[in-house]
Amino acid sequence: IITPDNQTILIDGGGSNSKDFDIGQNTMLPYILDKGYNKIDYVIISHFDNDHCGGLLYIMQEIKIGKILIGKQWEDCDNYKKFIQLVKDKKIKVNILEAEDNFYIGKNLKLEIIWPYSKNVIESNAINNNSLVFKLIYKNFSMMFTGDIEEIAEKAIIDKYQNKLKANILKIAHHGSKTSSTLDFLNATNPKTAIIGVGKNNKFGHPSDITIDNLEKKKIKIYRTDINGEIKIRTNGIKTKITTLY
Numbered sequence: 001i002i003t004p005d006n007q008t009i010l011i012d013g014g015g016s017n018s019k020d021f022d023i024g025q026n027t028m029l030p031y032i033l034d035k036g037y038n039k040i041d042y043v044i045i046s047h048f049d050n051d052h053c054g055g056l057l058y059i060m061q062e063i064k065i066g067k068i069l070i071g072k073q074w075e076d077c078d079n080y081k082k083f084i085q086l087v088k089d090k091k092i093k094v095n096i097l098e099a100e101d102n103f104y105i106g107k108n109l110k111l112e113i114i115w116p117y118s119k120n121v122i123e124s125n126a127i128n129n130n131s132l133v134f135k136l137i138y139k140n141f142s143m144m145f146t147g148d149i150e151e152i153a154e155k156a157i158i159d160k161y162q163n164k165l166k167a168n169i170l171k172i173a174h175h176g177s178k179t180s181s182t183l184d185f186l187n188a189t190n191p192k193t194a195i196i197g198v199g200k201n202n203k204f205g206h207p208s209d210i211t212i213d214n215l216e217k218k219k220i221k222i223y224r225t226d227i228n229g230e231i232k233i234r235t236n237g238i239k240t241k242i243t244t245l246y
Contacts, residue, residue, distance in 0.1 A: 001136075003105060003106050003109055004106065004107070004108075004109075005106050005107070007041040007042070007105060007106055008037055008039070008040050008041045008042070009040075009041065009042045009043075009044065009105065010032075010040050010042070010043050010044070010056075010059075011043075011044045011046070011145060012044070012045060012046050012052045012053065012056070012147075013028050013043075013052070013053065013054070013055035013056035013059060014050075014051045014052060014054060014055055015050040015051055015052075015053065015054015015055050015057075016054065022055075022058055023054060023055040023058075024054070024055035024056065024057065024058025024059050024062075025058050025062075027055065028055045028056075028058070028059055029058065029059060029062055029063070032059070032063070038063055038064070039063055039064040039065070039066070040059070040063065040064075040065050040066065041065075041066040041067070042066060042067050042068075042069060042105065043056060043059070043060075043065050043067075043068045043069070044068075044069045044070075044132065044134075044145075045068065045069070045070045045083075045132070046071070046131045046132045046133075046145065046146075046147030046148070047071070047127050047128060047130070047131040047132065047147050047148060048073075048077050048079040048080045048083065048127060049079070049127055049128065049148065050079060052147070052148065053079050053083070054079070057079070057082055057083065057086060060083075060086045060087075060090060060092065061086065061090070065090070065092050066093075067092070067093045067094070067095060068087065068092055068093070068094045068095070069094075069095045069097055069103065069111075069132070070094060070095075070096055070097070070132060071096070071097055071098060071113075071115070071116045071130060071131065071132030072096050072097070072098040072116055072118065072130075073096075073130075074116075074121050074126060074130055075126040075127050075130070077127065097111075097113045097132065097134075098113060098115075098116050098117060098118055099113055099114060099115055099116065099117035099118075099160070100113065100117075101113040103134075108138055108139050108237065109136070109137070109138045110136075110137050111134045111135070111136055111137075112134060112135040112137060113132070113133075113134045114133040114134055114135060114144075114157060114161065114165070115130070115131065115132070115133035115149065115153065115156075115157055116130035116131070116132070116133075117156070117160065120156055120160070122152055122153055122156065124152055125150060125152075127148075128147070128148040128149060128150060128153075128174065129149055129150055129152055129153040130153075131146070131147025131148050131149050131153070131173075132145075132147055133145065133146050133147055133149060133153075133157065135165075135167055138235065138237045139236075139237025139238060140237055140238050141168055141235045141237050141238070141240060142166070142167040142168050142169075143167055143168060143169040143170070143171065143233070144165070144167040144169070144170050144171060144189055144191070145171045146170070146171055146172070146173035146174075146180070147173065147174075148173060148174040148175075148177075148180075149173045149174070149180060150173070150174060150177070150179040150180050151179055151180060151182050151185075154173070154180065154181075154182055154184070154185040155182075155184070155185075157185075157188075158184060158185065158188045161188075162188075163188070165188045165189045165190075166188075166189060166190050166191075167189050167190075167191050168191060168192055168193065168240065169191055169192070169193045169194070169195060169233065169240075170186075170189050170191035170193070170194050170195070170220075171194075171195050171197070172194050172195065172196045172197075172207070172211065172215075174206075175196065175197060175198045175199075175202075175204070175206040175207065176196045176198055176206045176207020176208060176211045176212070176224070177204070177206055177207070177208060177211070178208035178209075178210045178211060180211070181211045181214055181215070182214070183214050183217065183218070186214055186215070186218050186220065187218075191220055192220065192221060193220065193221045193222075193223065193242065194215050194220045194221070194222050194223070195223050195224075195231060195233075196211075196222065196223070196224040196225065196226075197224075197225050198224055198225055198226045199225075199226060200226040201226075202226075207224065223242065223244060227246065228244035228245065228246050229244060229245030229246045230244065230245040231243075231244050231245075232244070
């Protein structure tokens with residue numbers, strides 16, 4: 001994300017299960033440098049599964065990062081341990097956020113933190129279901145980022161916030177998995193547009209037919225990286241334009 005005052009925000013950065021391919025080194029860093037940026041002002045990590053943070057561990061070593069935002073953690077894992085060591089080595093400031101926090105980035109731009117929540121820690125599939133979920137708000141524009149939450153977390157979020165979840169654009173949780181994006185959650189967020197980050201011909205079969213059906217029932221416009229390639233969203237806070245590579 002590039003803000004109006006040219007601050008940079010990077011949300012997640014996937015990894016590869018192949019030991020011979022470092023996605024941070026081979027994909028993410030070249031992409032960032034090609035865009036003309038040699039530092040990132042804010043890195044936001046939704047959770048510490050490899051497909052969301054693996055590439056970031058390399059980025060943290062190679063370019064300057066102003067600040068990192070993470071959700072409060074209740075589950076340890078190897079990636080989190082590596083992250084903590086890197087933060088210490090590089091002396092990067094970390095903000096730990098949870099439900100009901102607000103984080104401001106420049107004028108008119110804030111993050112409303114929706115999840116995780118200390119008073120309702122989800123034990124089932126804890127890393128995914130306690131993902132950092134937040135709404136990015138710029139003037140009249142809002143986009144909900146959902147990490148890899150599943151139905152159990154979606155229900156807890158609806159119970160907590162009721163009718164305060166509406167967003168113009170929804171980043172579909174868990175790459176369009178059938179475990180997320182229930183009709184109840186789509187009704188609560190009520191987006192006009194859905195963005196699905198998903199690899200072409202992925203081994204999990206994401207996005208699921210159930211998720212696509214739910215979105216189509218709600219007449220939500222779908223963009224997905226496996227079909228559309230890079231998806232660009234540009235807004236002045238009132239009007240929004242979406243363009244795609246394909």
